[in-house]
Amino acid sequence: MRFSSDCPIFASVGEQFRLIVNGASSEIEASADTPLLYALRNDLALKGTRFGCGNGQCGACIVLIDGHPTPACDTPLWSVVGKSITTVEGLATGGRLHPLQNAFLAEQAAQCGYCTSGILISAAALLAKNPRPTESEVRAALDRNLCRCGSHNRMVRAVLRAASDRAP
Amino acid sequence: MNAVAESRLKRPGSLEKNPRLSQWVRLHRDGTVSIYSGKVEIGQGILTALAQIAAEELGLALGRIRMVAADTSMSPDEGVTSGSLSIQDSGAALRRACAQARALLLERAASRLGAALGALRVEDGSVHAAGRSTSFWECADDALFDCDVDEAVAMRLPRDHRIVGKAAQRSDLPDKIAGRPRFIQDMALPRMLYGRVVRPSHGFAGLVSLDESKVKSMQGLTAVVREGGFVGVLAEREDTAVFALQALRRAASWSNGDSLPQDIHAWLREHAVEHRVISEKEDAAAQSRAARTLEAVYSKPYISHASIGPSCAIAQFEGDKLTVWSHSQGIFNLRRDLAIVLGMHEEAIVVRHVEGAGCYGHNGADDVALDAALLARAARGRAVQVQWMRDDEFAWAPCGPAMAFTLHAALDSQGDIVDWQHELWSNGHSSRPGRSENPALLAAWHLEKPFQRPSAINMPLPAGAADRNAIPIYDFPSQRVVNHYVREMPVRTSALRSLGAYANVFAIESFMDELAQAAEIDPIAFRLRHLKDPRGRAVVDAAARRAEWSRWKPAEGRGHGIGFARYKNLGAYCAAVAEVEVGHEVRVNRLVLAVDVGLIINPDGVINQIEGGAIQSTSWTLKEQVKLGARGIASLGWEDYPILKFSEVPAVEVELIDRPELPAVGAGEAAQGPTGAAIANAVANALGLRVRGLPLTSERIIAAIERQ
Numbered sequence: 001m002r003f004s005s006d007c008p009i010f011a012s013v014g015e016q017f018r019l020i021v022n023g024a025s026s027e028i029e030a031s032a033d034t035p036l037l038y039a040l041r042n043d044l045a046l047k048g049t050r051f052g053c054g055n056g057q058c059g060a061c062i063v064l065i066d067g068h069p070t071p072a073c074d075t076p077l078w079s080v081v082g083k084s085i086t087t088v089e090g091l092a093t094g095g096r097l098h099p100l101q102n103a104f105l106a107e108q109a110a111q112c113g114y115c116t117s118g119i120l121i122s123a124a125a126l127l128a129k130n131p132r133p134t135e136s137e138v139r140a141a142l143d144r145n146l147c148r149c150g151s152h153n154r155m156v157r158a159v160l161r162a163a164s165d166r167a168p
Numbered sequence: 169m170n171a172v173a174e175s176r177l178k179r180p181g182s183l184e185k186n187p188r189l190s191q192w193v194r195l196h197r198d199g200t201v202s203i204y205s206g207k208v209e210i211g212q213g214i215l216t217a218l219a220q221i222a223a224e225e226l227g228l229a230l231g232r233i234r235m236v237a238a239d240t241s242m243s244p245d246e247g248v249t250s251g252s253l254s255i256q257d258s259g260a261a262l263r264r265a266c267a268q269a270r271a272l273l274l275e276r277a278a279s280r281l282g283a284a285l286g287a288l289r290v291e292d293g294s295v296h297a298a299g300r301s302t303s304f305w306e307c308a309d310d311a312l313f314d315c316d317v318d319e320a321v322a323m324r325l326p327r328d329h330r331i332v333g334k335a336a337q338r339s340d341l342p343d344k345i346a347g348r349p350r351f352i353q354d355m356a357l358p359r360m361l362y363g364r365v366v367r368p369s370h371g372f373a374g375l376v377s378l379d380e381s382k383v384k385s386m387q388g389l390t391a392v393v394r395e396g397g398f399v400g401v402l403a404e405r406e407d408t409a410v411f412a413l414q415a416l417r418r419a420a421s422w423s424n425g426d427s428l429p430q431d432i433h434a435w436l437r438e439h440a441v442e443h444r445v446i447s448e449k450e451d452a453a454a455q456s457r458a459a460r461t462l463e464a465v466y467s468k469p470y471i472s473h474a475s476i477g478p479s480c481a482i483a484q485f486e487g488d489k490l491t492v493w494s495h496s497q498g499i500f501n502l503r504r505d506l507a508i509v510l511g512m513h514e515e516a517i518v519v520r521h522v523e524g525a526g527c528y529g530h531n532g533a534d535d536v537a538l539d540a541a542l543l544a545r546a547a548r549g550r551a552v553q554v555q556w557m558r559d560d561e562f563a564w565a566p567c568g569p570a571m572a573f574t575l576h577a578a579l580d581s582q583g584d585i586v587d588w589q590h591e592l593w594s595n596g597h598s599s600r601p602g603r604s605e606n607p608a609l610l611a612a613w614h615l616e617k618p619f620q621r622p623s624a625i626n627m628p629l630p631a632g633a634a635d636r637n638a639i640p641i642y643d644f645p646s647q648r649v650v651n652h653y654v655r656e657m658p659v660r661t662s663a664l665r666s667l668g669a670y671a672n673v674f675a676i677e678s679f680m681d682e683l684a685q686a687a688e689i690d691p692i693a694f695r696l697r698h699l700k701d702p703r704g705r706a707v708v709d710a711a712a713r714r715a716e717w718s719r720w721k722p723a724e725g726r727g728h729g730i731g732f733a734r735y736k737n738l739g740a741y742c743a744a745v746a747e748v749e750v751g752h753e754v755r756v757n758r759l760v761l762a763v764d765v766g767l768i769i770n771p772d773g774v775i776n777q778i779e780g781g782a783i784q785s786t787s788w789t790l791k792e793q794v795k796l797g798a799r800g801i802a803s804l805g806w807e808d809y810p811i812l813k814f815s816e817v818p819a820v821e822v823e824l825i826d827r828p829e830l831p832a833v834g835a836g837e838a839a840q841g842p843t844g845a846a847i848a849n850a851v852a853n854a855l856g857l858r859v860r861g862l863p864l865t866s867e868r869i870i871a872a873i874e875r876q
Contacts, residue, residue: 014387030405030407031407031411033411034407035407038405038406038407038410039407041354041406042356042405042406042407045356046347047347047348047349047351047353047354047356048346048347048348048349049347050351050353050354050477051353051477051478051555052476052477052478052558053558053805053806054410054557054558055558055805057805057806057807058476058558058806060476060477087347088346088347089346089347091347092346097345097346101345101346104341104345105337105341105342105345108337108338108341108772108776110338110341110344110345111211111212111213111526111776111777111780112210112211112344112475112476112477112523112524112525112526112527113211113340113341113343113344113345113350114211114344114351114475114476114477114524114525114526115476116344116345116347117347120345120347136815138814139814139815139817140814140815142814143813143814143815145814146476146806146811146813147476147814148474148475148476148525148526148528148784148811149211149526149780149784150779150780150781150782150783150784150787150817151776151779151780152783152812152814152817153779153783153817153819153820154776154779155814156814
């Protein structure tokens with residue numbers, strides 16, 4: 001098996017970290033090397049960000065860190081202190097789903113749904129930067145996200161639908 | 169539904185094993201209905217389709233139906249959710265159970281209202297007659313459904329369907345799209361501990377040594393559990409469990425297992441122990457017309473399930489009772505094997521299904537349930553959640569078997585096939601739990617007193633397993649099909665979506681194109697002259713028409729191809745046309761599929777399954793092969809096992825042929841074989857030469873060019 005050579009086995013436990021997640025600030029006690037993923041899922045009970053591979057290759061755990069789509073599974077806690085983190089739970093505002101989420105429902109753009117959160121986040125980052133992407137721009141933006149069930153085309157249609165719904 | 173066709177079956181679907189009406193349906197005072205099915209949601213949308221069937225026959229709004237997750241303590245035992253059989257098994261049972269439930273409710277309502285049945289006005293469970301009214305919910309009680317389901321009960325006619333046959337939104341997607349906890353990976357029970365299991369990436373004979381001092385001082389590490397070669401950790405925090413796992417992997421030394429053959433296809437041909445002729449017919453007169461013969465060798469590598477979410481389970485002991493939460497496809501079979509390993513009575517174990525990430529066959533779900541149970545024994549009554557790491561899943565979940573094929577055929581001077589021979593070599597395609605004296609659960613083979621690892625087997629024809637779809641659907645005067653079974657398993661194999669059908673159809677349909685080319689006949693015309701089955705002809709015609717096959721303009725580096733099969737020769741018909749471009753690598757630009765699943769329950773559900781199946785098959789066909797090292801699987805991460813990416817996914821068009829008068833069959837495995845074959849044929853059409861080994865990578869294409 002592969003291990004990273006600098007695997008943090010004896011990192012001290014019990015440091016305090018202040019995280020800003022979906023606009024709310026919380027204090028977490030964990031190791032500095034704890035991947036953000038586990039803090040989100042277990043300390044903050046935000047289960048929508050999911051473990052897929054542990055080394056940033058599948059996209060199931062992508063969150064926004066200061067607006068940049070970033071895998072949470074290999075992002076240590078120490079590196080995100082003071083930064084603004086957005087998870088899939090933070091896409092909805094005031095109890096209303098994000099236009100992307102509505103578009104995913106309208107297109108029934110999922111099969112198992114395990115990869116969906118990370119794809120919504122990647123798509124949200126794309127639309128923030130490029131509100132009217134072409135189909136190939138959407139595909140390129142989602143290339144860091146793997147989907148195994150084969151729902152790709154539905155998700156691409158959903159992102160394009162969300163973009164056109166939001167356009168004036 | 170075709171009443172004549174169905175009445176030949178004695179007890180339809182899962183009613184054979186679960187005949188009581190009360191096993192399937194229960195009404196509640198709040199106006200909802202619980203539907204109990206033993207089939208489970210694995211990302212395919214089955215619970216939505218079953219809810220549609222229930223709502224249709226009960227005459228209720230779809231929103232009133234609550235599908236109860238399968239649970240060994242209260243659900244009908246419907247075996248395994250596999251083989252595209254849920255609509256046939258559970259759907260057929262529920263259709264009758266709900267039709268009968270409605271009939272009983274109406275009878276009781278009529279007697280309550282003192283009215284004749286014919287005088288009742290019924291709407292969404294409310295019943296009115298002569299100015300009085302009652303409801304299904306008032307009429308229902310436990311005694312009413314305490315009877316056998318009458319299999320001859322009158323069911324709603326297809327022309328009266330209001331819900332079946334219409335697209336329905338998947339009931340599970342709102343949670344999944346909002347990011348709400350829904351998967352077993354998301355479950356968190358009070359005071360739950362997190363576990364991980366330490367395994368080497370290769371097969372091993374045993375644990376030689378383990379230096380536990382590396383983790384002894386880790387804060388929050390609850391236990392290191394050792395039972396023979398089974399090693400696990402328990403921790404208060406998940407990150408601690410992962411850190412401990414990483415440390416112990418480096419602190420453990422394992423004895424090597426057997427080495428792996430490097431040319432697996434040659435090895436399979438040398439190690440077959442059973443040689444079964446599964447189809448044989450001879451027509452000497454036809455054979456004597458043979459003008460020329462062709463022979464070709466095809467192969468398929470090991471393929472990984474490669475679900476995005478690694479397998480996960482939760483287990484908890486309360487006294488001597490064990491509860492396991494699992495995304496297993498067969499909760500009753502899992503319970504049986506857990507009982508064997510743990511030395512418990514099955515009655516002391518409850519297995520509850522909770523959804524996991526997409527499941528395409530026998531993956532690590534059952535294995536990780538035993539892992540969790542073994543660790544829970546050391547958890548003093550606390551619940552334990554175990555999720556496999558990515559490399560656990562690649563290294564230890566069963567693979568879809570490698571397969572080798574030799575096909576041989578003779579053409580007469582008119583271009584008709586007068587003789588056909590198909591031989592295949594493969595391990596068995598199922599080593600699921602619940603079928604052998606030896607438990608089919610990974611950790612059982614590494615315990616202090618290890619259980620023997622069962623070999624993968626093949627289910628019998630007509631559905632078959634390695635030989636699924638090996639018997640051609642075409643009408644040949646002479647044919648012989650042989651399944652060479654290999655018992656010894658260098659790599660653990662089991663069921664992966666469509667089992668042998670994917671590669672058998674790839675081989676048959678590739679060879680049909682080679683023969684068509686030899687006969688100088690258009691591949692579609694060539695198929696149709698050998699195909700009598702009208703439903704088969706209809707999907708081939710529909711795909712060709714939709715793809716504008718006859719208007720294709722040849723161009724440098726571009727090709728189109730067709731693939732066709734009826735899944736298992738008993739289920740859904742599917743024809744696929746692929747359009748490809750071959751440069752440095754193969755790119756599939758467009759797939760057009762025509763499908764006949766009989767009665768369509770949820771059209772969008774069928775389209776979603778066909779699209780998904782076609783895209784997954786494109787990934788298998790272009791990219792996927794499990795790499796073997798000397799000691800074990802060498803594909804341990806996505807970099808060693810690439811799958812199709814968004815920018816590589818073709819446009820997919822699906823055309824459904826509705827047959828409301830025919831029984832409904834599953835759609836989940838119909839597209840894999842035809843899609844793979846269509847792509848292979850399109851690549852051959854583009855290149856003017858044939859690549860007969862999967863996957864169709866640039867290395868293989870270059871090798872084929874060099875051989876030419």
